[in-house]
Amino acid sequence: MKPELWEQPIFFARNRVSRVYRGGLLFSNFLGDAKEDGFYPEEWIASNVRALNSGHTDPLEGISRTEESGIPFSKLLSETPEKYLGNRQDIGVLVKFLDSAIRLPMQVHPTREFAQKNFHSSYGKAEAWLILETRKDACIYFGFSRSVSRQEFEAAVLQSATDKNCMTQFVNRIPVQPGDIFFVPAGVIHAIGAGCLLLEAQEPTDFTIQPEEWCGDYHLNTQEMYLGLSPNTALDCFDFSRYGQSVAAAGKKVPVTLQETAGTRHERLIGADDTPCFRMERYILTGGTAPLDHPAGIYIITHGSGTITGSNYKRPVGRGNYFFLPAHAAEHFTIQGNLELICCVGG
Template identity: 25%
Template sequence: MKRIPFKLLPAAKDYLWGGSRLNDDFGLNVDISPFAEAWVCSTHSDGESQVPSLSCTLSELLSKEPEILGTHPLQTTQGRPELPILIKLIDAKSDLSVQVHPDDEYAKEHENGSLGKTEMWYVLDAKKDSSLVYGFRRDVDSDEVKRAIGNGSIGPLLNHVPIHKNDLFYIEAGTVHAIGAGALVAEIQESSNLTYRLYDYDRTDKNGNKRELHIDKALDVANLKSSAAPRQPMRTLRYSSGCASELLTRCKYFQVERLLLNTEVCRELVTFQTGVNSFHALLCVDGCGSISWDGEGSSSSLNFFKGDCIFVPAESEVLKLHGRAQILNVSC
């Protein structure tokens, strides 16, 4: 039986560096402040997406219908029906901590079998002076990094990279990094919430407490070699009637494609269908539109707006996309 798409509602995080743009720009209408992250497609126990049309979490649905994930090897390696990826919207009103994530091997051994975390950032917007941290400017060692953390001089050791709207960054596990103030980012990552903080600017939370650092674990997994500042990859738009598309990232964990939908003056709608190997998550990052399909003798449709994430099960019905929107199409 062919399956139909459904909308997800995000889990929300109020980390101290967040702002209000996820409500202001995306209309998510979540009653928290600051609103730092929206986990728009997640089965992680630290923040699960909801399926409002079925009154359940995405995890609960997958426990009943694991086949909607598809047959990709990543869907089965954990031995349970969970998403292998996690998709977020991030509003960095202030700098995020300088941090690093472990790889799968280290996480499995030291973090109770958890996945590690390789991730991709797509910059949705950035202030004129926004930047990010990507690795070290030169080779360093653990002792030097510890001293720099202790006296607050770690900044000059780090690569600070200016960022702009539509920039793309691939952050492998082990890369020391931080999103800078003024950035609005879509993040696609492994389904993991393991973050080892190296430095957090001596900030305190709403209770006056400094956030925990994980210096020893961070230095266990961090790449301490000099990292060349990342260059933007070559990207090629492919045009078809009503839509243009480009591949942003393809790795062993996920694939991300950007779709520029414009069928407002197009007689033929853009068609879309998933294969047997993977679900797709369609995150609308600009504009709006609708998805329609025919099934069991009748037609149905689902409207989407900026900030909405639509889960499309593996082996879906043939879908017709209509509207004017920018969409990130994520699959495994």
């Protein structure tokens, strides 16, 4: 008898998502895609979140489909939630591969309180980044570099119509390299710079306030800048009290070893001390074995290769593969090999 989907790890069809910025060239090494930039610079991983793209009407845009049957992930979760989620209400996290060929607009994401009030959502958009690969001079922008008044910032918003880089003068520029980890709290100004391939974990929304008028050569419309809010309300999202090098320093995280045995190291990358919203862990296997024991966890192989094993189940996996572990399947499978495995779980 063929097993039910919720009895095994669930793999998905590819899920490149449209954005107004160019990127994706670095996906070639991780996902085997053509080595070129385009307007599908994000891969949404085991996603149950709809992408918010101005003018797009597909209700399933951004939502993953299962590998063989093409069933929307949202449909699976709604039909038998207890099998997939256990005692959770939802997955609680959105995970992406993202490769930027250009600097993205200076932006901010809402706190849960702001999102509840203005978008009727229980989730804001705190997020974390694991840098996977870079191009030359790759960087991010993180936090105001000095005290910036709201009046000065509003003037910069207007100036950005003719000076695309005016906001970079008051935001910390941080060079990055593979392996760097950052946590970006809601309310903190930031932008991904050109040349970053990263794995992003975040609260499960697509809420971005980006008051710069340009994204590269693309002129943003007001919906894309302010998500239907008035500019005055949207700018309330920015926390002007956080500035200086200390903000950037606090955002950079160092892995914490949770357990180490022969051939296996288990690390915490983002945990409860950083945010209650989600957590991110890593397993580094050098011939070792790790249990797949996080119910409703999203797993991503970022380096190497190995094999998932369970009762009457064996599947080879390698860099760029990802899967969702239904709650019903937790603790029934292991992974072995020489690889790095990231697990993201909602808070």
